[in-house]
Amino acid sequence: MLTGCWDRREIEERTSVVGIAIDKSTTHPDMVLLTVQIPIPIKIAGSGGGKSGGGGKEAVKIMSSEGRTVLEAFQNLQKRLNQELFYGHTRVIAIGEALAKEGVNPIFDPFRRTPQIRRLLWPLVVKGDARELLQAGPNLEQIPIVYVMTMIENGTKTGRLPDMNLGNFYIDLSSKSSEPYLNYMEVHGDDIKWSGIAVFKRDKMVGTLSEDEAWSLLMMSEKKDGGYVTFPYKGRAGELVTVSTEYIKSKKQISFTDGRPVVRIKVFLEGNLLEKTFPSDLFKASEISQLQEGAEAYLNKEAKDLIHKLQKDYKSDILGIGDRLRSYYPKQWKQMNWSQDFPYADIVVTYDLKIRNTGMEMR
Numbered sequence: 001m002l003t004g005c006w007d008r009r010e011i012e013e014r015t016s017v018v019g020i021a022i023d024k025s026t027t028h029p030d031m032v033l034l035t036v037q038i039p040i041p042i043k044i045a046g047s048g049g050g051k052s053g054g055g056g057k058e059a060v061k062i063m064s065s066e067g068r069t070v071l072e073a074f075q076n077l078q079k080r081l082n083q084e085l086f087y088g089h090t091r092v093i094a095i096g097e098a099l100a101k102e103g104v105n106p107i108f109d110p111f112r113r114t115p116q117i118r119r120l121l122w123p124l125v126v127k128g129d130a131r132e133l134l135q136a137g138p139n140l141e142q143i144p145i146v147y148v149m150t151m152i153e154n155g156t157k158t159g160r161l162p163d164m165n166l167g168n169f170y171i172d173l174s175s176k177s178s179e180p181y182l183n184y185m186e187v188h189g190d191d192i193k194w195s196g197i198a199v200f201k202r203d204k205m206v207g208t209l210s211e212d213e214a215w216s217l218l219m220m221s222e223k224k225d226g227g228y229v230t231f232p233y234k235g236r237a238g239e240l241v242t243v244s245t246e247y248i249k250s251k252k253q254i255s256f257t258d259g260r261p262v263v264r265i266k267v268f269l270e271g272n273l274l275e276k277t278f279p280s281d282l283f284k285a286s287e288i289s290q291l292q293e294g295a296e297a298y299l300n301k302e303a304k305d306l307i308h309k310l311q312k313d314y315k316s317d318i319l320g321i322g323d324r325l326r327s328y329y330p331k332q333w334k335q336m337n338w339s340q341d342f343p344y345a346d347i348v349v350t351y352d353l354k355i356r357n358t359g360m361e362m363r
Contacts, residue, residue, distance in 0.1 A: 014083055014085075014086040015084065016039060016089045017036045017037070017085055017087050017089070017090050018039055018060075018089055018090060018091055018092075018145045018146070019037035019090065019092045019093075019133075019144075020037075020087075020092070020094070021034075021036075021093075021094040021126070021130035021133055022034055022070060022093070023035070023096035023099055023131055024098050024099045028066060031068055032070060032073055032099065033064060033066055033131065034073035034074060034077060035062065035063070035064040035131035036062070037060050037145050038060060038061045038063065039059060039060050039061075040061055043059045044059050044143070059142050060143060060144060062131075064077075065080070070107055074110075086116065087117055088116050091121050091145060091146070092122050092133075092148050093122070094123075094124045094125075094185070095107060095123070095130055096125075096126060096128070096131075097125055097128060097198075100125045100182075100198060101204060104200075104204075104205075105173070105203040108123075108170075111166070119167030119170070120166070120167065121165065121166050122164075123164070123165075123166050123169050124148075124184070125182050125184050127184065127195065128187070133187050136187050136190045136191070138191075152183060155194065159224035160218075161218075162197060162214070163222065164183060176322075176338070177317075177322035177323045178318065179199070179200055180318070181197050182197070184198040184208050194211075196208055196209045196210045196213065196214045197318075199310070199314050200316065201315060206316060207313060209306070209309070212302060213306050215227055216306045217306065219248060219250070220349060221319050223250055228274060229242070229243045229245065229295055230243075231294055231298035231299075233276070233291070234290070238277070239277055240276070240277045241273070241275070241276045241291060242275040243271045243273055243274060243353070244271045244272045245271040246270055246272060246356070247268075247271075249268050250265060251268070252266075252324060253265075253266075254328070256332060259332070259335070259336075260344065262345075263347040263348070264350075265347070265348070265349040266349075266350055267303075267350070268352045271356065272359065273291065273357065274359070282358045288358070291355060295353045295355075296353050299353070300349070303351070304348075307347050311342065315339075316342075317338065317342045322338045
């Protein structure tokens with residue numbers, strides 16, 4: 001009855017994996033290339049290693065292995081280690097773009113089944129090879145993959161990046177009424193950059209959204225501000241205005257015309273004027289109105305271009321409109337094949353922006 005911790009494993013007897021990258025093998029096309037980032041405790045500052053403490057690339061070990069499946073690649077990697085691999089501290093799973101385009105279901109299947117993998121970690125798609133993300137060494141963190149983790153976490157908190165963790169990705173991947181998407185990263189040497197969103201159709205990546213397109217998506221679907229809005233005043237390229245978004249909400253209305261869904265999305269924004277590159281008299285209410293109208297026209301065009309790309313180019317409902325149809329209109333939903341009907345739905349997005357604060361002015 002009192003067995004205690006009979007199956008315990010001391011932390012010193014485990015090799016923790018903090019980051020995982022999976023690519024197509026260049027030498028064996030039928031295999032995957034698995035790369036892991038493993039911290040070296042004695043080389044991490046503050047670990048009691050004295051002068052041996054460090055950071056960046058010196059504090060981690062990068063190891064790779066090939067296999068016909070992801071699990072086989074892990075097993076082949078385990079044969080080269082003296083301690084058992086432990087995935088409870090894994091914070092990032094990066095997938096190479098070429099592999100993501102072939103389908104990610106086989107890649108995520110073993111992660112879905114093991115209890116060690118946290119649902120709150122960040123799955124990412126990397127332009128080119130995913131292993132480059134683990135090989136990059138930004139010196140702002142002792143463990144390089146922690147830099148990527150905090151970049152995503154802080155971006156989601158401030159509303160600039162999508163909050164797409166592994167658990168949410170599993171939900172969208174299994175849904176019949178919406179499509180999944182992931183954060184898209186680029187790596188240039190030691191420089192790591194968020195470059196928008198990787199769009200999926202079922203489990204296959206079909207394209208990407210730029211940073212501005214991704215921010216439009218955040219406003220519509222996740223009700224996040226997506227950062228600042230910079231637009232040309234009255235269409236003049238040399239006169240730019242930047243507005244922040246401090247408050248946001250959206251309203252969706254769905255109706256049907258001859259069985260065809262008609263979707264109207266209204267996004268309400270309140271923000272502050274942060275910058276303008278031209279003189280104007282902001283003490284006049286008409287000038288404020290022109291700034292608001294200019295911002296609304298710019299956002300409406302961005303949203304229209306985004307909807308066209310999702311419907312005609314990618315045919316992927318990452319907006320979650322299908323979820324709302326299935327929930328509120330079950331009778332009509334049963335009569336539709338949303339995967340085929342989504343490209344022909346009538347979807348229009350409009351913005352209503354109010355500038356509440358213009359900051360200090362000089363006359």
